[in-house]
Amino acid sequence: MNLAKILITIVTIVWILHGIPFFLFSGIQTTYGCFIYNSSFLNYILYFYYPILSGILPIIISTLFGVLAYRNVRRIVRRQMPIRRRKFDQQLTAMILIRVVFLVIMISPYVLERIYAVAFKTNHSILYDAILILIDDIAYSFYHINYAGSFYLFLISSKRFRRQVKHAFIQKFWEIFCTRRIHQNQIVPIAQSCISEDDF
Template sequence: MSSSTIADAILNAAKKYTISAYFVILVGGLIGNAFNIILFSSLKVLRRNQCAFYLMVASIVDFVLLLLVLPLRVTDYVYGYDPTRLSIVWCKIRQAVVATFSLMSFSSICFAAIDQYLSTHYNPWLRQLSTFKLAQRLVISAIVILSLHSIPFVIFFEIQSTTGCSIYNVGFSRYYSFVHFCVLSGILPITLSASCAALAYLNVRRIVRHQIPIVRRRLDRQLTAMILTKVAFLVVTTSPFVTLRIYQINRAAIDPNDSVRIAVEQLLLTITSSLFYINSA
């Protein structure tokens, strides 16, 4: 069997996997996020809780993110139609919005983990830092900062006939690869959220010693369990994608004639990308 035949088989497998996986993630993610939004906004006990507020913001952002990204990925693979290759306006706006919403999702999870650590801490001064007003201000500030952060995406994303909608500025391409993907969308949220969630778990284990009403204790335990689950999911689903990106950045250039290796990397990118979007589901 020739290398080109093997490469075609791998790419075909990647295509079938993408269509199936993204469809399942899209449907499941929209239903799950819609359920979370209804849950966090309707239950009275959660309506003014800052941790629940962060999780609701994350669900709203993830809902929109899935709608923006996955349908176009599926139509591109099935029909070969990608609007970002045809419209420069859509190319720029979509990339800017996706960058903003993806980082907003990570920010919300980090805020929730930090807040849960503060709200369950034995130190009264630290517990007082966890307020609903602060949560609202942090979310608004994050939206403003991330919107400003997305401006270079509007400037530097362009369309070329060979590779479509992409970055062709060397400097911003390095920032996009190293900082945006590896740090802001990977190492930083994983480290920060995992650390705070673990500390919140330790706080909850000894919360019984505090003079706190039993209803509040149960709520703190439930929210901490939700945060731990969400953070664990984030670590598991995001780490492979970030690891692959770091590898691709540091490896030597692939020989254009090595079709099998190119196909294998495409398959790995497809799988890790789907895992990345499972985090939003």
């Protein structure tokens, strides 16, 4: 547990330090939006940040773990394990591999577009700039669909995941909702003191 806290602290500090040059060496221009005016930092962005940190590194890490999961399932199939466990592992592997393919498809356009936009940011016509902004927005949307799409990919690719989602969203929600409504609408008798004949 202590190792995890130390690693999280180190990663947080590294990424905070990594973000400081973005504040120092970038500005806003009316025609092009954000731009980087330091040539050394621009080279870092062009040749390391977009291609490696935003593009190749997440793809390589996801692919590596996808291949390791696939090899693990292949090894489990060879062992004497219950069929149900094998099915679960195969579904998990299919989910991971579909996720990796989805990641590559969704991240690649954004990375390529950002490299192109930063490398060739010169004076062009208004129509060219508008088309570039449109392509940038579409690629940026794909980039974020990558993170939001995992739930839907898992829902499509795994029967077990669908059953669990159905159980979690329908049955559990229904139990909580019905239980609250019953408690809110209960009729509770009022305890009264003894009533004498004089009260009438």
